[in-house]
Each structure stands twice: as C-alpha cells, then as structure tokens.
Amino acid sequence: MVSIALQRTRSIANGRLGSLLLLLALCVVLVVVGQRVLSGGLSFFIQILVFGLANGAIYGLVALGYTMVYGIIELINFAHGDLVTLGAFIGLAFFPIFGLVEGKDLGLIGVAALAAVFLIAMLLTGGINVLIERVAYRPLRNSPRLAPLITAVGMSFVLQGIMYLWKGAFQIHVPDILPGSRIPLGPGASVGVKDLIVIAIAVVLVIGLNLFIDRTRLGKAMRATAQDRDAAQLMGIDINRTIAATFFIGAVLAASAGMIRGLYFNTVNFSDGYQLGLFAFTAAVFGGIGNIQGAALGGLFIGLVKAYGDAYFSSAWTDVYVFAILILVLVFRPSGLLGMRVPEK
Amino acid sequence: MIRLRNVTRDRNQLVYLILIVGVLLFPVLAGFVSPGDSGNYLLGQAADAGVYVLLAIGLNVVVGFAGLLDLGYAAFFAIGAYTYALLASGQLNSSPLHHAVHLPFWILLFVAVIVAATAGVILGAPTLRLRGDYLAIVTLGFGEIVPKLFLNLSQWTSGVNGVSALDYPSLPIWIEGPWVGSSLSIVRGFSFAFNSMAYYWLMAILVLIVVILVSNLQRSRLGRAWGAVREDELAADAMGINTVTTKLLAFSIGAATSGFAGVFYGSKLSLVSPENFSFVVSVTILVMVVLGGMGNIPGVIVGALAIYYVLFNVLTNLPANAKGIANAVGLGFLNRPAPGGWPGLEQEVQRLNFLIFGLILISIMLLRPQGLLPSRVRKEELEKGVAE
Numbered sequence: 001m002v003s004i005a006l007q008r009t010r011s012i013a014n015g016r017l018g019s020l021l022l023l024l025a026l027c028v029v030l031v032v033v034g035q036r037v038l039s040g041g042l043s044f045f046i047q048i049l050v051f052g053l054a055n056g057a058i059y060g061l062v063a064l065g066y067t068m069v070y071g072i073i074e075l076i077n078f079a080h081g082d083l084v085t086l087g088a089f090i091g092l093a094f095f096p097i098f099g100l101v102e103g104k105d106l107g108l109i110g111v112a113a114l115a116a117v118f119l120i121a122m123l124l125t126g127g128i129n130v131l132i133e134r135v136a137y138r139p140l141r142n143s144p145r146l147a148p149l150i151t152a153v154g155m156s157f158v159l160q161g162i163m164y165l166w167k168g169a170f171q172i173h174v175p176d177i178l179p180g181s182r183i184p185l186g187p188g189a190s191v192g193v194k195d196l197i198v199i200a201i202a203v204v205l206v207i208g209l210n211l212f213i214d215r216t217r218l219g220k221a222m223r224a225t226a227q228d229r230d231a232a233q234l235m236g237i238d239i240n241r242t243i244a245a246t247f248f249i250g251a252v253l254a255a256s257a258g259m260i261r262g263l264y265f266n267t268v269n270f271s272d273g274y275q276l277g278l279f280a281f282t283a284a285v286f287g288g289i290g291n292i293q294g295a296a297l298g299g300l301f302i303g304l305v306k307a308y309g310d311a312y313f314s315s316a317w318t319d320v321y322v323f324a325i326l327i328l329v330l331v332f333r334p335s336g337l338l339g340m341r342v343p344e345k
Numbered sequence: 346m347i348r349l350r351n352v353t354r355d356r357n358q359l360v361y362l363i364l365i366v367g368v369l370l371f372p373v374l375a376g377f378v379s380p381g382d383s384g385n386y387l388l389g390q391a392a393d394a395g396v397y398v399l400l401a402i403g404l405n406v407v408v409g410f411a412g413l414l415d416l417g418y419a420a421f422f423a424i425g426a427y428t429y430a431l432l433a434s435g436q437l438n439s440s441p442l443h444h445a446v447h448l449p450f451w452i453l454l455f456v457a458v459i460v461a462a463t464a465g466v467i468l469g470a471p472t473l474r475l476r477g478d479y480l481a482i483v484t485l486g487f488g489e490i491v492p493k494l495f496l497n498l499s500q501w502t503s504g505v506n507g508v509s510a511l512d513y514p515s516l517p518i519w520i521e522g523p524w525v526g527s528s529l530s531i532v533r534g535f536s537f538a539f540n541s542m543a544y545y546w547l548m549a550i551l552v553l554i555v556v557i558l559v560s561n562l563q564r565s566r567l568g569r570a571w572g573a574v575r576e577d578e579l580a581a582d583a584m585g586i587n588t589v590t591t592k593l594l595a596f597s598i599g600a601a602t603s604g605f606a607g608v609f610y611g612s613k614l615s616l617v618s619p620e621n622f623s624f625v626v627s628v629t630i631l632v633m634v635v636l637g638g639m640g641n642i643p644g645v646i647v648g649a650l651a652i653y654y655v656l657f658n659v660l661t662n663l664p665a666n667a668k669g670i671a672n673a674v675g676l677g678f679l680n681r682p683a684p685g686g687w688p689g690l691e692q693e694v695q696r697l698n699f700l701i702f703g704l705i706l707i708s709i710m711l712l713r714p715q716g717l718l719p720s721r722v723r724k725e726e727l728e729k730g731v732a733e
Contacts, residue, residue: 139711143715147710149631154703278489282486319489327487
C-alpha cells in the first residue's frame with residue numbers, strides 16, 4: 001500500500017504533472033509577491049534588494065566554509081557558525097589598539113587599520129580552526145561518521161562558552177565606523193555605502209577563493225582530496241596538510257563574515273553563530289553542498305528570501321519560508337541547485 | 346547458576362539486569378533522601394529522564410538501525426506534546442473552535458502516536474530517497490519549521506506562552522501505602538497530579554513496553570532489512586528489499602516513539618511551549634544515541650541517562666556545589682564579587698556550564714568514538730575497518 005502510494009507520488013513529482021504543479025505553485029507565489037511588491041513601490045523594492053544582497057553575501061561567506069569542509073571530509077561542521085562570532089570578537093578586541101573608534105572619519109589610515117584588523121582576526125580564527133581540526137576531528141577521521149559530528153557540536157558549545165566567559169551574555173556594540181552616507185538612485189530610492197562595501201568585500205573574497213582553488217597547487221590538492229582521498233594520497237598529496245588548509249580557509253572566510261556582519265549591524269552576541277550557522281548551512285545545501293559557486297549563490301538566495309520575507313510578509317514566518325523552500329528544492333532537485341548528481345557509492 | 350553466568354557473559358543482558366534492578370531500587374533510595382513524600386523531587390527527575398530515554402530509543406531506530414541521520418527529531422516530540430496539549434486542556438476553548446476538548450491521557454497516548462507517525466510519513470515519503478546528509482538537512486529544516494508553526498499559530502496554541510494547565514492522567518483505582526506517607530489503602534478516581542511516584546512507575550512501564558517492542562522489531566525481518574539498508578542500500582535493493590518502505594517505516598516508528606514521549610512530557614509538566622523543542626533538543630537526543638552506542642538499545646538507554654544526569658543534575662547543581670565547597674575549605678572569599686569583574690564563584694561556574702558540557706562531549710567522543718556500549722555489529726565493523 002505505502003509503496004504504491006509512494007511510487008505514485010514519486011512519478012507525479014518527476015512527471016509532467018509534477019512540473020505543471022510546480023509551475024502553478026510558482027505562478028501563485030509570483031502573483032502574491034508581485035501584488036505586494038507593486039503596492040510597496042519600486043524604491044522600497046530596490047532598497048530591500050540591496051539589503052538582501054548584503055545579508056546574503058554574509059551568509060554566502062559562511063556557507064563557503066561549510067561547503068569546503070563538507071566537500072573534503074563529509075563533516076557537517078556545527079562549530080563553523082561560532083567561528084563567525086569568534087572572528088568578530090577577536091577583531092573587536094583589536095579595534096581600540098588600531099585607533100578605530102566611533103564618530104571619527106575613517107580616512108586612508110583608518111582603512112589601512114581596518115584592513116589590518118580584518119587580517120589579524122582572519123589569521124587568528126584560521127589558526128584556531130586548524131587547532132580545532134587537529135584536536136577534535138583528525139583523531140576521529142576513521143571513526144563512525146557521527147563521532148566527529150558530536151565533537152563538532154561539543155566544539156560549538158566550547159567556543160560559545162569561551163565567548164560567554166570573555167564578554168558575557170550581552171549584546172556587544174561594534175563601533176559604527178563605516179560611512180553612513182547613501183547614494184541616491186532615482187526618486188525615493190537610495191543605496192547605503194555600507195551595503196555596497198559589504199557586498200564588495202564578499203565578492204572580492206569569493207573571487208579570490210575561486211582563483212585560489214582553480215589556480216594554485218594547494219587548491220588542486222584540495223580538489224583532488226575532495227574527489228578521492230585515497231587516490232590523492234597515493235599521488236603524493238599530504239592529506240593532513242590539505243585538510244588543515246581547508247579548515248584554515250573556511251575559518252578565514254568565517255572571520256571575515258563575522259567582521260563584516262559586526263560592522264554592518266553594529267552588534268554581536270556570543271550565541272549569534274548558532275542561527276547564522278544554521279542558515280549558512282542551509283545555503284550551502286541549497287546550492288549543492290561541496291560546490292563553491294553553489295554556496296555563494298545559495299547564500300545570496302537565502303539572504304534575499306529572508307529580506308523580502310521580512311519586508312513584505314511577517315518576519316515571524318521567514319524561517320518557515322526559508323526551510324520550506326529548502327525542503328521543496330531538495331525534493332525536486334535532490335542535489336541542490338548546482339550540485340552534481342553523484343550516484344550512491 | 347548457569348543462567349547467571351550467561352547473563353554476566355552477555356554484556357547487554359547484564360546492563361538490562363542492572364537497569365531493572367536500578368529502576369526497582371531507585372524509589373527506595375529516593376525515599377531515604379526525602380522520605381514519605383509523594384512529590385519526591387528525585388523520582389520526578391527520574392521520570393523526566395525517562396522521557397529522554399524514550400526519545401533516544403526512538404531516534405536510535407532511525408539513526409542506529411536504519412542509518413538515517415535525523416537532525417530535527419524534536420519536531421515529532423513537539424507534535425506529540427502539542428497533540429496532548431490541545432486535546433487535553435481548555436486551550437481549544439479560546440481557539441476559533443470555541444470548544445474545549447478533554448480526552449483521557451490513555452487514549453491520547455495512541456492518538457499522538459498515530460499523529461506523529463503520520464507526520465513522519467508525510468515528511469519521509471517525498472524526502473527519504475535523498476542521499477544521507479541531504480536527508481539530515483531536510484529533517485533539520487522540518488525541526489525548525491514545526492516549533493515555529495506552533496509559535497506563530499498563536500490563536501490555536503497561545504504562541505510563545507505555550508499551552509498551560511494540561512489535564513493530568515488519572516486512573517479509576519490506585520494503591521497508596523507507606524511509601525508515600527499514608528496507610529495502605531485503595532484510592533478511587535486517582536489523579537497523577539504532582540505524584541512523582543505514580544509518574545515514575547508509569548514511565549518505567551512505558552519504557553519497558555517500548556524497549557520490548559523495539560527489540561523485537563530489531564530481531565524481525567524488518568530489523569534485518571534496516572541493517573541491510575544501513576550497510577549497503579544498493580545491495581539491499583538488489584536483494585529485493587523495498588528500501589523506501591523500509592526507511593519510511595524506520596522514520597515513522599521513530600516519530601511515533603517521539604510522539605509517545607511527547608504526551609508523557611506534556612502531561613507531567615502540564616505546560617507545553619515552543620521553546621522546549623528547539624534544535625538543541627534534537628542535538629541532545631542525537632548526542633545521547635551516539636554517546637551511548639548507536640544501534641544498541643541498552644547502550645542508548647545508558648547514554649540517555651548519563652547525558653540527562655550530567656545536563657540536568659551535575660551541571661545545574663554545579664554552581665551551588667562549587668560555592669558550598671569553597672565555603673567548606675576556607676576559600677569563602679571566592680564567593681564574594683570582587684573588583685576586576687569577578688562575579689563570585691557561583692556566577693562564574695554558571696558561566697562555565699556551556700564550556701564544561703562541550704568539553705565532556707569532545708573528550709568522551711575522542712576516548713570512545715564507538716560510544717559507551719557499542720552494538721556488537723558496529724564494533725566488529727570498526728575493528729575490522731569496514732568503510733561505510
């Protein structure tokens with residue numbers, strides 16, 4: 001009984017009727033959304049678009065770390081979201097040292113100082129993540145698959161615990177040092193310089209990552225290890241170093257996302273990483289886990305859905321939309337948007 | 346004598362024996378700590394721990410037997426608890442239905458099982474053909490959506506405040522005696538309200554029933570099919586096992602157990618609110634299963650009890666204990682807030698809780714990646730290095 005019903009639903013999902021239903025559902029959604037958009041006006045629409053892209057850029061950066069780590073050792077790194085907050089916390093500690101205080105015009109020296117803080121936060125977080133991999137994941141590489149998952153959960157608690165001890169459970173203020181001016185875009189619409197800076201940094205990082213993975217020896221080693229660890233090892237690739245490098249780069253991106261996020265929203269809390277990580281992981285799966293471009297795209301998509309959901313509908317329901325879309329996408333396209341269809345091993 | 350030797354040789358039977366003796370002796374022990382008290386705190390906590398034991402056994406069917414990673418298991422727990430909350434309280438009176446429903450606990454146990462299993466089938470049917478970790482993320486999404494639904498549909502569920510004043514289970518006849526501080530007598534129209542002893546035994550019986558059912562399932566044709574699907578889905582398919590139905594059954598049986606636990610949880614706490622079913626709950630249950638030893642029911646029970654004890658007893662009481670110890674050994678000055686941001690030892694230890702729990706998880710996993718009491722099949726795999 002059950003299996004017959006199942007086969008039927010499956011054939012509906014795959015067949016012409018399925019695509020028709022999907023198309024119909026899309027039309028309904030478009031009409032509903034379109035109506036709201038039209039009543040809200042174009043300038044509002046553009047403003048939300050930019051906000052969504054900025055948000056999505058942050059999700060994308062975090063998702064890259066998830067996707068890289070998953071691609072190479074098939075671990076859902078639950079501690080990754082907390083690396084984002086950790087990066088922001090570390091960066092925040094260096095703000096006063098480099099003379100970055102609120103209310104001062106940034107200037108050329110300020111930009112250099114900010115870049116230095118970014119660099120320090122990224123390198124330190126990267127180093128910490130390499131250490132975490134060495135202590136908590138490497139010894140379990142040949143254990144049952146869920147063992148490293150549990151240590152990742154444990155690491156998430158540890159990182160949150162450390163940040164809690166460090167700064168307490170408060171919303172911590174991040175100095176508002178990015179220029180607050182806005183660029184006008186026709187009648188009533190404007191784009192914040194802040195938003196553009198966030199998007200620009202993210203784009204630069206993603207392009208850099210792509211070049212790194214495509215062009216360098218280490219990038220090649222990463223791709224090889226992700227594809228077949230044993231074969232890569234036989235070809236003389238140092239697996240441990242490659243995996244450590246993956247964790248390092250993932251954490252570097254996470255720290256940069258944390259810094260950007262702090263500067264954008266001007267507040268950070270020790271437990272922010274949990275929700276952020278959940279959404280970023282969703283973004284990674286959405287784009288096809290293991291796929292770099294997919295993660296960036298998934299991040300943008302999640303950011304946009306969240307922004308438009310918050311703006312045009314109720315923010316209480318946004319999480320429901322995001323995860324419902326995720327489930328639907330996976331049902332109809334099980335390997336994500338850009339993921340390859342890999343046969344079961 | 347021979348039988349006893351067999352028992353000690355088979356570790357699982359020994360663990361069962363210890364657990365049964367422990368369950369039987371625990372009320373006596375709790376009675377010593379606070380005698381003649383029907384609302385005994387320890388017994389109440391043991392009954393709450395039983396909820397997690399049920400949840401861990403249920404998740405073990407999904408993760409341990411069938412090898413499906415479920416990261417949103419608390420959703421089914423929530424569905425069970427809310428089924429009870431809505432159908433055994435005055436809540437629906439203030440909903441658009443305008444009519445309170447008060448069904449008895451015993452019927453709702455079965456209703457919730459059916460509702461949760463149905464939810465499992467609805468979620469599982471389209472998604473179970475997904476590869477391992479994609480399934481994990483779908484269940485994670487489901488686990489996020491369900492509490493949000495209960496939160497947002499506030500005209501039905503009172504939203505963030507949750508549903509309160511749920512009915513307590515009741516029985517037509519119950520025996521009371523010196524163990525609750527009264528003379529031996531038969532009570533008619535007995536209500537479980539605040540009676541930890543009654544809840545304790547109810548939970549013990551529920552766990553016993555579920556353990557027997559699930560162990561039998563494990564040894565059945567279906568249980569072997571689960572093992573086959575877990576080890577190699579392609580080969581299982583080739584052997585004529587309907588893999589989708591097999592996985593779906595694991596999923597819905599797991600969900601049903603969770604719904605079962607949800608009803609008990611709701612009835613004991615008499616309050617159900619969305620925040621009790623967050624992702625952290627799902628992860629905690631998963632930790633219990635993995636730590637105890639996936640696929641091995643006694644292992645999972647021990648894992649659930651151990652984690653529950655650490656989380657809700659050791660870590661909860663740690664700040665107060667640290668304060669007491671510091672006072673006792675003459676370091677009382679540590680307990681006073683000091684300049685330089687020292688909040689006092691009690692506060693400081695409380696802040697450490699997260700960190701300690703994380704460290705415990707990591708160190709146990711590093712020391713025993715196969716879990717405390719691994720299943721024999723899994724242990725063999727691990728030692729002979731069969732890759733998954």
